[in-house]
Amino acid sequence: MRYKILFMLLFVGSMLFAQDFDKERVKFDPTRNPAEDLKTAVAQAQKQHKKIILDVGGEWCIWCHRIDEFILSHKEIKDYIEKNFIVVKVNYSKEVKNEEFLSKYPKVPGYPHIFVLDSKGKLLHSQDTGDLEKEKSYDADKFMQFLKKAHSAKKPY
DSSP: OOHHHHHHHHHHHHHHSSSTTTTSSSOOOSSHEEEEHHHHHHHHHHHHHEEEEEEETTTTTTTHHHHHHHHOOOOOHHHHHHEEEEEEEEOOSSOOOOHHHTSSOOOOSSSSSSEEHHHHTTEEEEEEEEGEEEEEEHHHHHHHHHHHHHOOSSOOO
């Protein structure tokens, strides 16, 4: 019985955190507990030998929508993320700022913001996504360079 419960928890957890960009855009959910989500993501990342991306933003943020649309429309980037990272969306909005959770990380200068963690949940990099922008979207080359560097990082950079 314990094994069935453990399997169910792992299976449901993997559905929640492995962002599948082939389906509709995963939204920022103010009802989620990012500390619990991260705990589940760490277990999954260790098992799958992946890094973790904390995607911080909110449904109010136009650039948060644009980054998701950008990823959806760039198959190479989408596939690279799905192969190498567990993505956890962390809501930041007027209603729910998740200040306690975010206080463990460097100050966020703007949204969306990406934190890259190793498979144990240790911070490797804080990425201002403004550095990846191009006009009203994102630069595919810069974005892929960022992802490759994040994936290969062994220590904070």
